[in-house]
Amino acid sequence: MQTFDPIEILGARFREGIARAYPQVGMDADPLISASRQAQFGDFQSNAAMPLGKRVGANPREVARAIVAQIDVSDIAEPLTERSIAGPGFINVRLQPKALATLLDGLDHTEVGLPAAEHPMTVVVDLCGVNLAKQMHVGHLRATIIGDTIARLYERLGHRVVRQSHVGDWGLPIAMVTAKLLDLEARGELPARLDLDDLNRLYKLAQAECAGEQRALAFVRRFGSNAKIEAELSEIDAEADEHLAHAKRVLVALQSGDAKVRAVWQRIYDVTMRECLRMCARLHTLITDEHSAGESTYAEELAGVVADLAARGVAEESDGALVVRVEGIEEPCLVRKSDGGFLYATTDLAAIRRRVQQIGADLVVYCVDARQSLHFKQVFGAATRAGYATKLGATEPSHLKHAAFGTILGEDGRPFKTRSGESVKLADLLDEAVSRARAEVEQRSIDLSDAERQEIAEAVGIAAIKYADLSNDRVKDYVFNFDRMLAFEGNTGPYLLYALVRIRSLFRKAEAEGIPFDPHAAISIEQPEEKALALELLRYPKTVRSAAEALEPHRLCGYLYEVCAAYSTFYDRCHVLKAESEPVRASRLRLVELTGRVLADGLQTLGLPTVERM
């Protein structure tokens, strides 16, 4: 694979040099190339001599000398000499400005260094995870946008990606809502039009009606307890039991394919998914109807899965339940309850089997809350034991990874909730961000039309929320703060959008002034700000690959912020259109254009909307 990353190029040279200097070590020694932290030491350094000194039993400075003697980097860097060696054995490398121009040229002409993978994998990303009859709330934000960004990262690398939303559309809670709707229908009170708010109300009502203990508790708190009240309580409990029994009957009817029940269920499904998919679109994620693979779609397979596990001795009986024991984990994976019912682990096993053996996944990524870590360890272990994680005809199992994420916290450090303790509706959260962005746009972009300002506010608000989430280390909790994420200074979505706007604005201005852009003009890197920017740009391909590999979008966020910061400094110090000479202007225009392409490509890969003006 062609590379324009100085770290990779120097790495290859050093690896060869080490092999020549120490044949007994060969090519497997790590060249340990990294960017120098301080300009006085040059641009890059190799730390290979120290561990190598230990390995061959020699003084690390001597080792450094031996390596330097075997390496020729004169085509891209200043020649290595005795003076390149510093401290305990650091080898410092200073690039030639001309080499930098050549590398930028190469990056420019190869899809910014990321051509499609030669051997594409199939990657299934489990994301979003909504439930029927419930509004998307703040808890779904991370599963949706982190999952979508991980999917985009693999797509950008040329892999085949299948997004799947494991919709919670089956089981008793759904049957309870279905029962409510059937009651309304029987009484002729079912409205012709239902929205998700209606269903959400019915969901809560059904939950309350079936939760006898809680109702009884509320009753006692309100009135105190005596003999008469206790009679009242048992009546409430009996009522709840009847509601629950009714729901269970509906569940059985649903599972056995009763047409009338199924029709009502379908209506709940359609109403929920219509609103959730609209929210996914507003979030600028590529999640559509075809990506829904709800729990209900596995219902028919569960009995077969359990029978298979039992027949092959993978599962065993324990206290009346059927479990799969997993090495290294104390708690076994329960696949069948003692009453014969299946559990969510059963569904997940069926899902892994389908994803690996039918869809052909080489990698399945689960973008799900960190609290489910144990569950996924069990399920992954059980699936691997059962052979469900191995593609048909393959010898090694595919990779199953849990991309766990932390909780969104409020200012008080507690999970983010409304004042009344309810979870925050995602729609409300987005509206708030957009309206705050709108207020800023009103103040600053007075020359734009109303429609344009609304469009910009929408993009800025959404980008702010998404970037705030994606830029944090996935597994950590983070504190949600509108003011901070919408600030236009610092590591925020709006700052990145603004940098791109300045680039686009510069090209509009160039066009207006009749300054042509020559995509083949010679690049020359002279100023320190130009060099700093150039070095950042060359890091792009590797950053995307490592973010995908580690399933960590925040690596790409941090990188893009560095690019924008380097560009802002460059922009401040190095005039482009008013450059001192024609060749310098042409060179800088190319640098700016390439910066714009890397930035736009990166933002697209993260899934952030961009704007032309703001």
Place this chain on the structure above:
RNA sequence: GUCCCGGUAGCUCAGUUGGAUAGAGCAGCGGACUUCUAAUCCGCAGGUCGUGCGUUCGAAUCGCACCCGGGAUGCCA
């Protein structure tokens, strides 16, 4: 009890494979607008990297013990 995750500047966070003097942003202080969009840039100040011991030429990073916070923990999903 056991297991998992976290603890870095007043606040919010980065820190890649163990490398030279631990970095950003915000807030604070001081500068830069006859502009290529100042929604920006530059400078100053701010640290017992939770604590201790160990491994190493070298530890925020690896190991052990402990402290603090969060989470999970067999028949809900």
